[in-house]
Amino acid sequence: MITALSAAKAYGSAQNLAKIGGGGGVASGPEALGGSAFSDMLKGVIEQTTQSSRAAETQMAAQVQGKAELIDVVTAVSAAEASLETVMAVRDQVIAAYQEIMRMPI
DSSP: OOOHHHHHHHHHHHHHHHHHHHTTSOOOSGGGGTSOHHHHHHHHHHHHHHHHHHHHHHHHHHHHTTOSOHHHHHHHHHHHHHHHHHHHHHHHHHHHHHHHHHTSOO
């Protein structure tokens, strides 16, 4: 289930990547964004999701050792969960789009 928080986070990530690749102007075509902007965006989102998962694991380990507060653990786990839900929502939309294309008559 996608929440407003995960949708806002995905939108923010896409905007940040567009600023990096687009140079602030309106892009027209893949060449304007460096050719592989979509794959770079996906790679960045996957890396962010992995980093948030690792941060949550680090916080959990610190909590077990008595070096972190519970609220920090809960916050890190929530961020990791939101990132993962965003990635899964995008994956579901890509699969649905692919299936729709495959159903098109030739």
